[in-house]
Amino acid sequence: MIQFPNAKINLGLHITEKRKDGFHEIETCLFPIPLCDALEMIPAPKTTFKNTGLQVPGNEKQNLIFKALKLLRKDFNDLPHVSMHLHKAIPMGAGLGGGSSDAAFALKIMNMLFNLHLEDWFLEDYAAELGSDCPFFIQNKPQLAKGRGEILEEVEVNLKGRWLVLVQPKIHISTQEAYAGIIPKSPAHPLKEILMDPKSWKEKLVNNFEESIFKKHPQIGAIKENLYQQGAFYAAMSGSGSTVFGLFDQEPSISNWPEDYFTYKNQL
Numbered sequence: 001m002i003q004f005p006n007a008k009i010n011l012g013l014h015i016t017e018k019r020k021d022g023f024h025e026i027e028t029c030l031f032p033i034p035l036c037d038a039l040e041m042i043p044a045p046k047t048t049f050k051n052t053g054l055q056v057p058g059n060e061k062q063n064l065i066f067k068a069l070k071l072l073r074k075d076f077n078d079l080p081h082v083s084m085h086l087h088k089a090i091p092m093g094a095g096l097g098g099g100s101s102d103a104a105f106a107l108k109i110m111n112m113l114f115n116l117h118l119e120d121w122f123l124e125d126y127a128a129e130l131g132s133d134c135p136f137f138i139q140n141k142p143q144l145a146k147g148r149g150e151i152l153e154e155v156e157v158n159l160k161g162r163w164l165v166l167v168q169p170k171i172h173i174s175t176q177e178a179y180a181g182i183i184p185k186s187p188a189h190p191l192k193e194i195l196m197d198p199k200s201w202k203e204k205l206v207n208n209f210e211e212s213i214f215k216k217h218p219q220i221g222a223i224k225e226n227l228y229q230q231g232a233f234y235a236a237m238s239g240s241g242s243t244v245f246g247l248f249d250q251e252p253s254i255s256n257w258p259e260d261y262f263t264y265k266n267q268l
């Protein structure tokens with residue numbers, strides 16, 4: 001069975017509290033976008049893993065897909081062997097949640113492939129063990145995420161027909177380090193209200209990671225400015241960066257970025 005784990009962007013990201021378990025309380029809208037990896041899982045005599053496209057760092061046992069398999073095997077110890085092939089296209093350490101998406105799709109594929117009949121809420125519980133962004137990708141629709149990211153509520157955000165541009169400089173940001181540089185604060189406006197009116201986003205929708213990350217990497221802040229100069233009605237960093245996204249009413253050009261930047265454009 002083959003599936004296409006997609007990336008996400010964060011529409012607004014408030015970091016409101018540091019918890020005793022090392023995580024932070026957040027509020028963000030996780031929004032699925034069409035940039036995808038490809039993941040194939042087939043029952044086989046032996047469990048194997050192949051990675052084509054972008055190379056995921058570390059050995060295969062460290063890959064979140066392998067971790068998803070291991071997690072299910074704890075409860076379903078007679079799961080058959082699988083041959084896995086991940087073709088990676090979503091940049092890593094980029095704030096696009098690619099690893100989390102691969103893991104969530106691995107859980108969904110195995111649920112179907114092996115007729116486990118697990119409901120979404122059950123898969124979300126497994127996903128939460130693999131990463132804070134991971135449960136969102138089970139239902140994979142615009143959702144408000146609270147807690148450490150695992151408490152989900154469907155939210156109406158209409159961006160149909162708008163153009164999405166992603167620009168990622170070759171900077172890898174560790175999520176853990178990004179959180180370590182944050183002083184939590186209460187949001188100025190409730191996120192759910194702002195989300196209903198995309199025209200107000202430029203003024204009101206904020207990502208609390210931007211201040212510290214832009215200070216450390218001014219070229220990321222410069223991308224945001226540039227997207228606004230090109231006519232975006234909204235531009236922001238996604239998650240803990242380093243990707244910056246722009247949303248446009250009309251199709252923009254993406255030909256003017258440095259050659260070593262990752263760029264992507266698609267209509268939503």
Ligand SMILES: C[C@](O)(CO)[C@H](O)COP(=O)(O)OP(=O)(O)OC[C@H]1O[C@@H](n2ccc(N)nc2=O)[C@H](O)[C@@H]1O
Pocket residue numbers: 010013022023024025026028095097100130131132133134147148149175176179239240
């Ligand atoms: C930045 C976001 O992408 C926004 O959607 C997510 O909050 C990050 O989610 P993620 O990559 O799935 O993160 P995890 O793999 O669960 O955690 C990585 C590290 O980030 C920090 N972390 C993560 C989530 C959170 N709410 N608070 C945190 O402080 C913790 O130090 C944790 O050890």
Ligand SMILES: Nc1ncnc2c1ncn2[C@@H]1O[C@H](COP(=O)(O)OP(=O)(O)OP(=O)(O)O)[C@@H](O)[C@H]1O
Pocket residue numbers: 056057058062063064065086091092093094095096097098099100102103133173175239240241
């Ligand atoms: N299948 C996978 N795809 C990508 N990264 C993986 C995978 N499995 C493990 N990883 C590890 O997870 C790290 C973070 O990857 P990911 O692409 O999810 O980062 P991110 O875009 O910053 O995510 P987030 O938005 O959740 O912070 C990688 O640098 C890699 O070491």
